[in-house]
Amino acid sequence: MVLVRLQQVELAFGDHVLLNKVDLDIQSNERVCVVGRNGEGKSTLLKILNREVTPDDGRVQYSDMLRVSALQQELPKSVDKKVYDVVAEGLGETGEVIAAYHAETAKGADADLNVMEKLQTRIEAADGWSWQQKVDAIIQRLNLPAESDFARLSGGWQRRVMLARALVSEPDLLILDEPTNH
Numbered sequence: 001m002v003l004v005r006l007q008q009v010e011l012a013f014g015d016h017v018l019l020n021k022v023d024l025d026i027q028s029n030e031r032v033c034v035v036g037r038n039g040e041g042k043s044t045l046l047k048i049l050n051r052e053v054t055p056d057d058g059r060v061q062y063s064d065m066l067r068v069s070a071l072q073q074e075l076p077k078s079v080d081k082k083v084y085d086v087v088a089e090g091l092g093e094t095g096e097v098i099a100a101y102h103a104e105t106a107k108g109a110d111a112d113l114n115v116m117e118k119l120q121t122r123i124e125a126a127d128g129w130s131w132q133q134k135v136d137a138i139i140q141r142l143n144l145p146a147e148s149d150f151a152r153l154s155g156g157w158q159r160r161v162m163l164a165r166a167l168v169s170e171p172d173l174l175i176l177d178e179p180t181n182h
Contacts, residue, residue: 001028003066003173004049009058011044018044019055028172043073046175069171073178075158083153083161084146088135090165094126098135106147131168138164 006024010017018041026032026049034042047053048060050070062068069090079086084102088095101119104111123129139146142164145153150161166174 001063002026002061003028003063005059005061006048006055007059007061009048009055009060011041011048011053011055019048022058026173043177046070046177049173050175063172066173067169067171068173068175069166069169070175071159071163071166071177075155075162079150081150082146083144083148083150084135084139086150086161087139087144087146087164087168090168091131091135092169094123094128094131095135095168097122097126098128098132101132134168134170138168 002025004024004026006022009019009022009024011019022045024045034045036042044053048055050068051062081089081099082103085099088099088102091098097119101116101123104116104119123132142160144157144161144164150158153161166176
């Protein structure tokens, strides 16, 4: 099954042409590696696949219900969150609710029961409990310190957290833009 199809895709920034009549099919369970010199459009191509950039010309088709997740080249700056929250954000809005519930339960006896009840209702409506289990499982599998501050981690640990964030949604297409050996 084709996950993404690019046909005659073109993209330029001013006079600098990055992509010229690119054709590409990515099938399910396929692994693709894009190799090229710096500034030749590799990251831009990945951004098109991740729906972050629209090409100037050509056609891009995504399969129905395609879940795409990406591990970007650069680590985010100034993230003032716990590791658990950063990983849960990989689930979008449902992850934000799960992270809020997790933060509230971490308060123990000081937790606001009304807030917890509202969050529980939203989690149940989104089938969030199964996603919460996936957050917990990926954190455990990658041996991440869930309650640590993301900003205080080394670059290698931050990269590992961002990988967990990309994996937690169980994407059909996982984009790794220059993954490192961390």
